Amino acid sequence: MNKKPSVLLIGATGYLGSYLLKELVKQNYSVRVVVRNPQKLPQVENYSYEVVEGEVTRPSTIENCCKDIDVVMSTVGITRQKDGLSYMDVDYQANVNVLEEAKRSNVKKFIYVSVLKGDKMKGVKLCAAKEKFVDELRHSGLDYTIIRPTGFFSDMTEFYQMTKRGRVYLFGNGQTKMNPIHGRDLAGVCVSAIDKSEAEIKVGGPEVLTLNEIAYLAFSASNKESKITHIPDWIRLAILKITKTFTSNKTYGPIEFFLTFIGLDNMTAPKYGQHTLEEYFNSLNQ
Numbered sequence: 001m002n003k004k005p006s007v008l009l010i011g012a013t014g015y016l017g018s019y020l021l022k023e024l025v026k027q028n029y030s031v032r033v034v035v036r037n038p039q040k041l042p043q044v045e046n047y048s049y050e051v052v053e054g055e056v057t058r059p060s061t062i063e064n065c066c067k068d069i070d071v072v073m074s075t076v077g078i079t080r081q082k083d084g085l086s087y088m089d090v091d092y093q094a095n096v097n098v099l100e101e102a103k104r105s106n107v108k109k110f111i112y113v114s115v116l117k118g119d120k121m122k123g124v125k126l127c128a129a130k131e132k133f134v135d136e137l138r139h140s141g142l143d144y145t146i147i148r149p150t151g152f153f154s155d156m157t158e159f160y161q162m163t164k165r166g167r168v169y170l171f172g173n174g175q176t177k178m179n180p181i182h183g184r185d186l187a188g189v190c191v192s193a194i195d196k197s198e199a200e201i202k203v204g205g206p207e208v209l210t211l212n213e214i215a216y217l218a219f220s221a222s223n224k225e226s227k228i229t230h231i232p233d234w235i236r237l238a239i240l241k242i243t244k245t246f247t248s249n250k251t252y253g254p255i256e257f258f259l260t261f262i263g264l265d266n267m268t269a270p271k272y273g274q275h276t277l278e279e280y281f282n283s284l285n286q
């Protein structure tokens with residue numbers, strides 16, 4: 001029987017990365033993680049992976065991290081972190097630092113998590129940095145797979161929090177469709193990419209829902225009467241302009257991505273997985 005490839009995972013302390021770590025260990029891959037704060041690692045049954053402390057933004061701290069590794073997986077990127085670093089510092093350069101190590105150690109494959117339609121939104125700072133790395137990866141000479149997911153369930157938490165405050169605010173008429181995905185389902189897709197040859201995998205969750213339907217599910221989970229305010233879309237565009245002019249890049253970046261993403265007509269990707277948003281919202285209520 002062929003030996004399973006050894007995997008280096010970076011981003012294991014994040015939402016998706018923690019599910020990936022559990023899935024890799026469950027499937028008996030030999031796993032190494034590079035993290036800056038091991039205390040943030042999730043509890044994994046039968047703890048059996050190697051932990052290396054390092055900062056992917058500082059190449060000297062990750063030297064030889066890819067030694068004896070066959071496959072690198074990266075979910076590293078700025079979502080809510082407030083480190084004072086830019087998307088170019090993290091989503092692009094930190095991943096390049098790992099890619100350089102991967103090339104040096106003759107890693108066979110690099111699996112990178114970008115975003116759905118990131119290649120169509122290169123005017124958005126977050127996507128520009130991610131897609132710059134995607135281009136770097138395409139020309140690296142390594143086998144690679146770019147994972148392009150829709151929104152994660154973790155990001156849908158905001159709907160639930162709005163229902164707890166009594167009202168959900170949506171831009172436009174709320175009819176935009178999306179199929180958000182649970183981290184556990186997405187981790188399964190990423191791990192199965194190890195043995196696949198696709199250069200790109202677009203993926204979403206099992207249910208396509210309008211933003212209004214997502215809000216109703218959240219209201220039902222929090223046992224609150226449904227109250228939705230639809231804000232005209234021109235206000236979304238005005239906020240984008242105003243925040244670009246009057247806020248720092250650090251504040252503007254996440255707002256720019258969020259307001260551009262929710263302005264897309266269609267945020268759906270091929271369906272995958274079993275976990276429903278209803279279950280997820282109910283779990284938040286417990």
Ligand SMILES: NC(=O)c1ccc[n+]([C@@H]2O[C@H](COP(=O)([O-])OP(=O)(O)OC[C@H]3O[C@@H](n4cnc5c(N)ncnc54)[C@H](OP(=O)(O)O)[C@@H]3O)[C@@H](O)[C@H]2O)c1
Pocket residue numbers: 010011012013014015016017036037040055056057075076077078079080081083085090094113114115116149150151152153154155
């Ligand atoms: N959330 C979504 O809906 C969504 C949708 C599509 C794609 N994505 C992309 O999928 C990827 C994973 O998302 P996620 O929600 O799992 O993100 P997350 O929970 O914020 O995890 C991000 C990971 O990146 C690491 N990281 C961030 N800044 C770092 C820095 N300066 N130095 C070292 N490590 C750093 C974090 O480490 P620490 O724990 O040490 O901070 C963490 O392990 C991201 O690249 C994101 O852009 C997200």
